[in-house]
Amino acid sequence: MRCPACHSNCLILRTRVITDYLRDIEHSCKNDECGHIFVTQQEYVRSIVKPDVQKDKPISANA
Template sequence: MSTNVTQQKSLSCCWNLLEGLKMRVIGLPCPHCEQSVRAIKSRTMSPMLKEITYRCQNEECGHVFVAGLEVLRTLSLSAQPNYAVKIPISQHARASALNQLSLNLQVA
């Protein structure tokens, strides 16, 4: 099986999963003609970064480009954290965690 076919099946699987969850897929338009684009392959660079190759759906434009999908900050702490991954914590999540830690949890 060719790499391209494997990548397409992988993307197809992900799209089907997202459709099943009724999640909205955030897209971006072609930076040149502003028409819709389609992801044609992706590459995981790290646990925090993925590169996605897009192709413009406008045949007259034909632009192909790479965009990045990056984890920027934590909004809600994980119940199963990977301590090897360092993700900045938002001010809101930090305040909430500190508030929970400061609660008096003495057993009566």
């Protein structure tokens, strides 16, 4: 992630789980002259390939 203020690289300070599919991510700009700290969100949107195993379906011993 780049800092939206100065476009320098950032560090992830912490993440906070909102739901199983959404997180807040707190970033800190690595540029000491900037010092920007900001939050982004990471969200599950969709699957590209459907999984072979479902949460409610038992795993087959023959697999």
